[in-house]
Amino acid sequence: MAHVLGQNQYGKAENRIVRVYRDSTRHEIKDLNVSVALSGEFEDVHLTGSNANCLPTDTTKNTVYAFAKEHGIESAEAFGITLARHFVDDTAPVHRARIRIEEYAWERIRTPDSEARFIGSEEVGHSFVRSGQEVRTTEVVYDGESVRVISGLKDLVVLNSTNSEFWGYIKDRYTTLQEAYDRILATQVTARWKYGFTGRADEAEPAWNRCYTQVRRHLLEAFAETYSYSLQQTLHAMGTRVLDQRAEVDEVRLELPNKHHFLVDLEPFGLKNENEVYYAADRMYGLIEGTVHREGVVPVIPVA
Amino acid sequence: MAHVLGQNQYGKAENRIVRVYRDSTRHEIKDLNVSVALSGEFEDVHLTGSNANCLPTDTTKNTVYAFAKEHGIESAEAFGITLARHFVDDTAPVHRARIRIEEYAWERIRTPDSEARFIGSEEVGHSFVRSGQEVRTTEVVYDGESVRVISGLKDLVVLNSTNSEFWGYIKDRYTTLQEAYDRILATQVTARWKYGFTGRADEAEPAWNRCYTQVRRHLLEAFAETYSYSLQQTLHAMGTRVLDQRAEVDEVRLELPNKHHFLVDLEPFGLKNENEVYYAADRMYGLIEGTVHREGVVPVIPVA
Amino acid sequence: MAHVLGQNQYGKAENRIVRVYRDSTRHEIKDLNVSVALSGEFEDVHLTGSNANCLPTDTTKNTVYAFAKEHGIESAEAFGITLARHFVDDTAPVHRARIRIEEYAWERIRTPDSEARFIGSEEVGHSFVRSGQEVRTTEVVYDGESVRVISGLKDLVVLNSTNSEFWGYIKDRYTTLQEAYDRILATQVTARWKYGFTGRADEAEPAWNRCYTQVRRHLLEAFAETYSYSLQQTLHAMGTRVLDQRAEVDEVRLELPNKHHFLVDLEPFGLKNENEVYYAADRMYGLIEGTVHREGVVPVIPVA
Amino acid sequence: MAHVLGQNQYGKAENRIVRVYRDSTRHEIKDLNVSVALSGEFEDVHLTGSNANCLPTDTTKNTVYAFAKEHGIESAEAFGITLARHFVDDTAPVHRARIRIEEYAWERIRTPDSEARFIGSEEVGHSFVRSGQEVRTTEVVYDGESVRVISGLKDLVVLNSTNSEFWGYIKDRYTTLQEAYDRILATQVTARWKYGFTGRADEAEPAWNRCYTQVRRHLLEAFAETYSYSLQQTLHAMGTRVLDQRAEVDEVRLELPNKHHFLVDLEPFGLKNENEVYYAADRMYGLIEGTVHREGVVPVIPVA
Numbered sequence A, B, C, D: 001m002a003h004v005l006g007q008n009q010y011g012k013a014e015n016r017i018v019r020v021y022r023d024s025t026r027h028e029i030k031d032l033n034v035s036v037a038l039s040g041e042f043e044d045v046h047l048t049g050s051n052a053n054c055l056p057t058d059t060t061k062n063t064v065y066a067f068a069k070e071h072g073i074e075s076a077e078a079f080g081i082t083l084a085r086h087f088v089d090d091t092a093p094v095h096r097a098r099i100r101i102e103e104y105a106w107e108r109i110r111t112p113d114s115e116a117r118f119i120g121s122e123e124v125g126h127s128f129v130r131s132g133q134e135v136r137t138t139e140v141v142y143d144g145e146s147v148r149v150i151s152g153l154k155d156l157v158v159l160n161s162t163n164s165e166f167w168g169y170i171k172d173r174y175t176t177l178q179e180a181y182d183r184i185l186a187t188q189v190t191a192r193w194k195y196g197f198t199g200r201a202d203e204a205e206p207a208w209n210r211c212y213t214q215v216r217r218h219l220l221e222a223f224a225e226t227y228s229y230s231l232q233q234t235l236h237a238m239g240t241r242v243l244d245q246r247a248e249v250d251e252v253r254l255e256l257p258n259k260h261h262f263l264v265d266l267e268p269f270g271l272k273n274e275n276e277v278y279y280a281a282d283r284m285y286g287l288i289e290g291t292v293h294r295e296g297v298v299p300v301i302p303v304a
Helices: A043-047 A057-069 A075-089 A208-225 A231-245 B043-047 B057-070 B076-090 B206-223 B230-244 C045-046 C057-070 C076-090 C208-225 C229-245 D043-047 D057-070 D076-090 D208-223 D232-245
Strands: A001-013 A015-021 A026-042 A094-103 A107-108 A127-130 A133-142 A146-161 A186-193 A247-260 A262-263 A275-280 A285-294 B003-013 B016-021 B028-040 B094-103 B105-106 B127-132 B135-142 B147-160 B185-196 B249-258 B260-261 B277-281 B285-295 C002-012 C015-021 C028-040 C094-109 C129-141 C148-158 C185-195 C251-259 C261-263 C277-280 C285-294 D003-013 D015-021 D027-040 D094-108 D127-144 D149-160 D187-195 D249-256 D261-263 D278-281 D283-295
Touching: A001 A043, A001 A057, A001 B249, A015 A057, A015 C057, A015 D043, A026 A057, A026 A262, A026 B285, A026 C028, A043 B230, A057 A075, A057 B285, A057 C277, A075 A094, A075 A133, A075 A146, A094 B285, A094 C057, A107 B230, A127 C208, A133 D127, A186 A208, A186 A231, A208 A231, A208 B057, A208 C129, A231 A247, A231 A285, A231 B043, A231 C251, A231 D076, A247 B003, A262 D076, A275 C057, A285 B028, A285 B057, B003 B043, B003 B057, B003 B135, B016 B057, B016 C208, B028 B057, B028 B076, B057 B076, B057 B135, B057 D278, B076 B094, B076 B105, B076 B147, B076 B206, B147 B206, B185 B206, B185 C076, B206 B230, B230 B285, B249 D003, B277 D057, C002 C045, C002 C057, C002 D249, C015 C057, C028 C057, C028 C076, C028 D283, C057 C076, C076 C094, C076 C129, C076 C208, C094 D278, C129 C185, C129 D027, C148 C208, C185 C208, C208 C229, C229 C251, C229 C285, C229 D043, C251 D003, C285 D027, D003 D043, D003 D057, D015 D057, D027 D057, D057 D076, D076 D094, D076 D127, D076 D149, D127 D187, D187 D208, D187 D232, D208 D232, D232 D249, D232 D283
Parallel strands: none
Antiparallel strands: A001 A026, A001 B285, A015 A026, A015 C277, A026 A094, A094 A133, A107 A127, A127 C148, A133 A146, A146 A186, A146 C129, A186 A247, A247 A285, A262 A275, A275 C015, A285 B003, B003 B028, B016 B028, B016 D278, B028 B094, B094 B135, B105 B127, B127 D149, B135 B147, B147 B185, B147 D127, B185 B249, B249 B285, B260 B277, B277 D015, C002 C028, C002 D283, C015 C028, C028 C094, C094 C129, C129 C148, C148 C185, C185 C251, C251 C285, C261 C277, C285 D003, D003 D027, D015 D027, D027 D094, D094 D127, D127 D149, D149 D187, D187 D249, D249 D283, D261 D278
């Protein structure tokens, strides 16, 4: 019986690129990790060993670096769209391009006594310290007709030291958990959100950078403001907050590991632990995942 | 406009369990990492804060450990099926369970002068060294009707020091790659394969452990025996080899990073590098992914 | 010939502890990773199997958690000193204790519309986001007589996009490097500094937290302000800046990987790279390490 | 007050090199990670910005690759000695070189039906699978007069499922641990051993590869054969076994994390756990470290 070649894709992954803007004495930097995946007419490459249809992964890498010069990097999303359109529109056998980008944030080093000074209200300088909080992510897919942009963040670690309960759940033969009326709730947020934008000629691009900043803010605020009866409830509040506040977004998916903080039993030592001393566990952890989307929208962000 | 709660799931992830069989002086061990994800009627948990339908992640953890005693661990696949059936069949709001398992292999420590000796042709003993090659994986999904088993492996690093070429590819404005007629081909195999088995009452379970060993062997042999004109071609040879040799399997998906080994230019030092000295790069890397399936089978293994 | 038991130590490593202060509605948290290592009269434990002199690692763990309640955590250094003194002073066979601590920083989540508000000029609240930049470190050693405190930081990633050159170096048969007159200088700072404090009864403890903040500031400022002809020169400027500015510190050791940013050759694509587009490499990297200390001080921070 | 530049060193770290021997159709490969650190007359480099005495890290990297061709890689130790001698003997300002090497092991892929076949009793072929167990390590230091070689291994994970007890220890106010009369003992071995070899002209080099294999074997056998009353006792048995069996070695240092396997309490589920079901914890862990050396030898392996 014959075998069939199904979905396949290839490209250069994890192209680390730093783009410096030196237009004034106040430099700017963009620090990205770009991964390219191309699909199309690649049957021969797999079956016959002919590479006549194959754009080498090395060339996809070169294109990433060349485009950083030719087109600049205004935002990860805009850069991804430009790359994806190029691969599909300019290379016949390529029918679909997926560009994934991670972006690492940097802050300026403030040195009041030194050459870093202000021009108007803007600092100048060329020295940066990496801001280690979350990593910004985006995935752009272009199939020759429309663009799909799913942006997100990961590694954003948050903690509420109170206003979290968990009780009233199913009890079965394997239940030992005690109900909790005041616990720490901590998680490491992975979020992805889909933009309604599809790249039609008459469509305005969202303000990608501002939208990112605002989604991040709403996620943090919803986490902080929700009095929680479960991490599921907090997840739902975070997702709906984004949909409520950002019209550009029509679907949000969150993956929230419940980073357990266990109250340490200090009674054997004659001490009372009034929700003060916790053991922060690595594994195992609860893992809560869910999608919230606008009515009428077909959700597309895949389950991890 | 109303927001909709889409796909959601939860459970305890990364339950690390070691099961010791001490039936004779020749102990056996199974070393697993088990992750549970449940879907079902969980709207209230997200929307109202009521946990009446929520089986706590802590209970799913307890169940994993209890089942290791009650049912034993014959294979990761059989253990996953037993767990998945339990969660769906025995807990009303749970409609679907996904069990993911990683298994770590151990070998016996051979100590000829010591108490480790043979009974018949079998070694006895209680001392083990972890075999650090690949990690065995499985994912079992049960939805109340049928079972779906996708097994695999990851972190299997292989290298051919010759019999690999790459030339005849598309050249465009961004091409700089030189054609190669004898190169190192190295990759870190991630493989997933779907079994035809669906868990009907009249269906025999595959011999999971033997099948794993044989798929691994066929992947290695196909990698070694293929004279390669591209990693895509090698991928296809590996996938079809498994389908040819294992009737239980009807779909194979492979993710093969091209771990580049660059020939070092030794000419500045008056030396000739005859494919002897390579620099092994970490990043960037080519990433080749593809599915091969039997005709008539609808492929289900998701793209990573 | 007899064998000798040399230096040995043991204890519980990586005790992850989160201490919450809930004295007002404005909670505070401390997030530490504490490792204990004890030395002393442990020959019998190694040679005879008698544990009569052994304080179990489990007990050292319990002590860490109990002390977090009994003594609180004002700073990693003060907490480490209290623990070290206890183990040596209260357990006869223990002659020396080494406490290593990593501290992870958290910032408050600002939610202007919510319950997080100000009392006087202080924010209140219970919601935090982990600040992912550097990890703060300390190592306290107590031998029954005096205390030695070596504090530090790690994973502080910094970058100058100009003001760095490298030329005029030795050329030998294996030289291919081109001289550079304007390059990116980037590194991931690991710093350790020894305090002069020895824990005598009449000695005032340094203001550990303020000193940490200031050393960090001086490291950043010296990195930013130094026009660099080598990473060695920058290292020296950073170390001397700390000694100049902080009287409490008498020795500084720095480990500075040179995180190479290679200028991408865009000429094959008809483009000119005017120090704008860089490839950020992972490995290999230059590694520059050095100690700067006050005259008359015997340096003690070990080479990694 | 003047500041003093103390110990300093620099060089290229983590040069990943794969050396292929293609002398017959049976290829051989060596896979190393080489780090160079040089010390000497580098005051000016740090203080004045003059690089006249600086051999660039880039050149140290080139030398590693060139030497792999010129001198070959018989063993990590021999290769390290050749490199260290070169840097000190051939570059005036360099007074001391430290070469650290990690070596990754590979096994041949056996493909009975294919071109891999035997010549005499030796397999031929060019296909390899990485053997993921321990990483072999070495550190060579040469100061212009003598050589010091400290070799070792890391990431060797071992487990005894019985023959381990722990009781009779100190009880204090913070003790809660229950005594154990049959427990799992598991650890991830990091070992370093110093050779007596000093590189004098009349001294024979040890058979580095054979010695490595034998030390590894003795460590495993001593771990397996020791009925253990503490991990300290096992550590001591492992160290003395190596000294007893290998005359080339005069000092051994071991770092043994106690990878805790906690017996799961199954009684709430009506089950009895007869040392069969364990939870394998990541953190915290006991950490046991110690040196064993021959009488009269001054131990030099540093504490981690």
